[in-house]
Amino acid sequence: MDDAKPQPISRFPVPALDELPEDIRARIAAVQEKAGFVPNVFLVLAHRPDEFRAFFAYHDALMEKPGPITKAEREMIVVATSSSNRCQYCVIAHGAILRVRAKNPLIADQVAANYLKADLTPRQKAMLDFAMKVSWRAHEVAEPDFERLRSHGFTDEDAWDIAAISAFFGMSNRMANVTSMRPNDEFYMLGR
Amino acid sequence: MDDAKPQPISRFPVPALDELPEDIRARIAAVQEKAGFVPNVFLVLAHRPDEFRAFFAYHDALMEKPGPITKAEREMIVVATSSSNRCQYCVIAHGAILRVRAKNPLIADQVAANYLKADLTPRQKAMLDFAMKVSWRAHEVAEPDFERLRSHGFTDEDAWDIAAISAFFGMSNRMANVTSMRPNDEFYMLGR
């Protein structure tokens, strides 16, 4: 078997940290402090500072807010959506975050392969069914979808959250695939 | 034929303008001054102020920046993407903007129905082919796609723009479909 060389982290130019605007550098420093490394998505998107700012503002509005959907469950939505969009970066990076947040070393690989066979509650499967419908057939979303979510205890505000997370990461998946964004090696072992 | 009642502008609560944070009210006032009415997307998304701010910051970063892809061409990307996602709000609202920006009363309906048969240049069709690939098969985007764009005079930065617009409106289409966002009546005649 020939050996393939590792791919670069982006097919686009990646800015040096010291060339970046102060606010972006600060954001990156903060995540590095917390995670111990800089996830490549920060470096790849920093190529476009205005888009970087909007992207992470949106991300935080959806992923950091409190609410009945736990942080681990939000990551399940990200992993299931990203797997259905075949986004290597997001499956691997958010798979790591899911393992950490759920304190479960098995769940990310299960959800990435087939959430229908994963160790999930019926409520979580209903949540992911809705996320998949938003990703693939949003034009058919209608009242019965909301009713099914309600039968599992989700409010309509929760439905917005699920939809928004799936839609936002659908965008993120597309940009990661177009930029050939490479997941950091550190993600693979996180939370195992 | 029975008559169907017009649908509401959102299946979620729509905030009153005077309940909104000052910056969002200002943004809405500005668009109203310019357009003569408030496009419903502003009212529907204002239900979530933080997401509203990130959404429009992202939108402006992609749609208002200068560059070789004209504003009319950017709207072509929006209309083609939104039609492929069957998003009523975006096809009708951005169809109107496309007519205005292209100063062409026919182009929006043509692109919405089938951009391959529209009055477009080969360069514009290549642009929309790439936007469609980003929307539906981004995981297969690779070097030959960039080469084809280059053969039509697009740089890799232009490719990022096309991809980002298609990916952002893919997200927007999903939220519009989930919220059942209704296009304002005013859009239908704009630019005809």
Next chain:
Amino acid sequence: MDDAKPQPISRFPVPALDELPEDIRARIAAVQEKAGFVPNVFLVLAHRPDEFRAFFAYHDALMEKPGPITKAEREMIVVATSSSNRCQYCVIAHGAILRVRAKNPLIADQVAANYLKADLTPRQKAMLDFAMKVSWRAHEVAEPDFERLRSHGFTDEDAWDIAAISAFFGMSNRMANVTSMRPNDEFYMLGR
């Protein structure tokens, strides 16, 4: 933005009116008198007189006969079918006829973009659901489809009508796409 030249009305030869057989000329004169212009479908299909005659005989048998499905509703079937087949000519031409027949300037663009979000009655949506199943999965049509139509007040004869209109325009959509049939400019503003 470069300007694209308008496309011709057909990729096939278009006969001069005075070369056409008398009956076809008479049919075209009649539609011109009524509409004020000659819709391009008449000119494009006149390239094959025998097929022209059969096509319009079939069209009239389905679209002109009396019955409980109104003429506006039949045009809804045409627009929804044609949009799903991405037929520019039929979406734009029959969209115009739908606006006129429904006396509703908004309905055609709504149905073309996503009939599931259009201002339609539940009965009309059931009608279009059946038309879509005929267009895309006719081999699965079975008793439960007829039962659902009956629950909305449609007889089995109505079901035949819906199916036949969807099937006939499926054929028409394919021919319009293969001939690159161009909608007349007049259609765009009709009924708005």
Next chain:
Amino acid sequence: MDDAKPQPISRFPVPALDELPEDIRARIAAVQEKAGFVPNVFLVLAHRPDEFRAFFAYHDALMEKPGPITKAEREMIVVATSSSNRCQYCVIAHGAILRVRAKNPLIADQVAANYLKADLTPRQKAMLDFAMKVSWRAHEVAEPDFERLRSHGFTDEDAWDIAAISAFFGMSNRMANVTSMRPNDEFYMLGR
């Protein structure tokens, strides 16, 4: 194994021959004289005399006219199209006609199962590739499709013929599936 009862020839009422208009009776008598039995499509569609007349006028315009595409080749288009639409009546009835016209007892079953593996010339496979594109992706038909046909000796008029036969039988397939049209037992052994 329980035995299933044979299905009726249509889920709609089938008229008695002596109730039919004279011209339709004459057409049916002629086909019976020639074939030795009345193919069920004549009886099923006779439920709607005006549609019957238009249907067979269209059929004859496409299938009986002289031209460089042989009658056997036209039946290949019908069988390949009908198989892709999963239309039992048309696969079995036109499979029989194909065997007779091609004087080849094997060809119909081969084309129905997978025309890409059938005993066909490259020219015939190109013809069926185009017919399949018309049936499933007509909105993408463009100049390169015509060029490929020309490289196999087909004129653009031939392309119209191939497209029209595929489009017409696409309609026929849908009506046969909706009516649950049953193929006559006689077809199964014809030409073997």
Next chain:
Amino acid sequence: MDDAKPQPISRFPVPALDELPEDIRARIAAVQEKAGFVPNVFLVLAHRPDEFRAFFAYHDALMEKPGPITKAEREMIVVATSSSNRCQYCVIAHGAILRVRAKNPLIADQVAANYLKADLTPRQKAMLDFAMKVSWRAHEVAEPDFERLRSHGFTDEDAWDIAAISAFFGMSNRMANVTSMRPNDEFYMLGR
């Protein structure tokens, strides 16, 4: 119409009988004695003796064992699966076996074209619905699928049988398509 030459029975080398290992020769001799000819699948797969042995051991374990699903019904699963995978060899060869086992000259062509319109019992259609789900959406198979089978009298062991037959012939279909395996002429008339 040009005549196409018959295709060879495999795109891979086909071993001479006397070059084959003794056990494989014996198996082939036995089938020839019973059928009167050697079905090509034996010759094509004999190119790889170890795979040949495993293939037919698996085949016999599924198709020769006793049980409540009749041998004719097992062949229905094979024909429906093979038709959905567009495998010419398996549709034609197992269509012949189905006719023989069901003592019904019509059933194979019906099932190959569209099992939903074939002369089958509701129980048999439920069996084939499950086989199709296994072939195309096995990752979604879940408790409700087993419940539906039970409502038609199938045990869970029967469900395994149906799934295993559909899965095994899905493999067989792929190998037949990749090798361009040609059905013997003898199959076409068997059981008619």
Next chain:
Amino acid sequence: MDDAKPQPISRFPVPALDELPEDIRARIAAVQEKAGFVPNVFLVLAHRPDEFRAFFAYHDALMEKPGPITKAEREMIVVATSSSNRCQYCVIAHGAILRVRAKNPLIADQVAANYLKADLTPRQKAMLDFAMKVSWRAHEVAEPDFERLRSHGFTDEDAWDIAAISAFFGMSNRMANVTSMRPNDEFYMLGR
């Protein structure tokens, strides 16, 4: 977040080791000795001893034979195929084997998410492109597919190997999904 209970290893009965035929017990003892645990596929399939024997004979014929496609590359085919079929057991179990055989802790997660973005050679990507075509469009496999493989140094015998591995694991994926086969916890960390 509610906690979901781990799923059982099969929805079918799992035999006790001491109830199994001697040859099957021996096979299981051998794998346990080598791996340190009994992969669940052995226990789940042992419910049907004859199918078990044929399955593993086939498996070994494809996966254990020498040849120019390395054992790590064969596992790449398994992981890419299993991921496209959404088979949790095979992605996780064979992902582990791939890591071990390739001595690369990253490759399995990359291939499972999107092999087009994985650290693979062009030859390996061509191998997986062919495996995917066999899995999803085998009826279209033709000479150009073999030519492309040859341009990367694969013989036609190698093409058979790739196809057979993809087809065999397509069967395995379907059985794992139908039985809800659960990957052993041990696989998740193997080779990382």
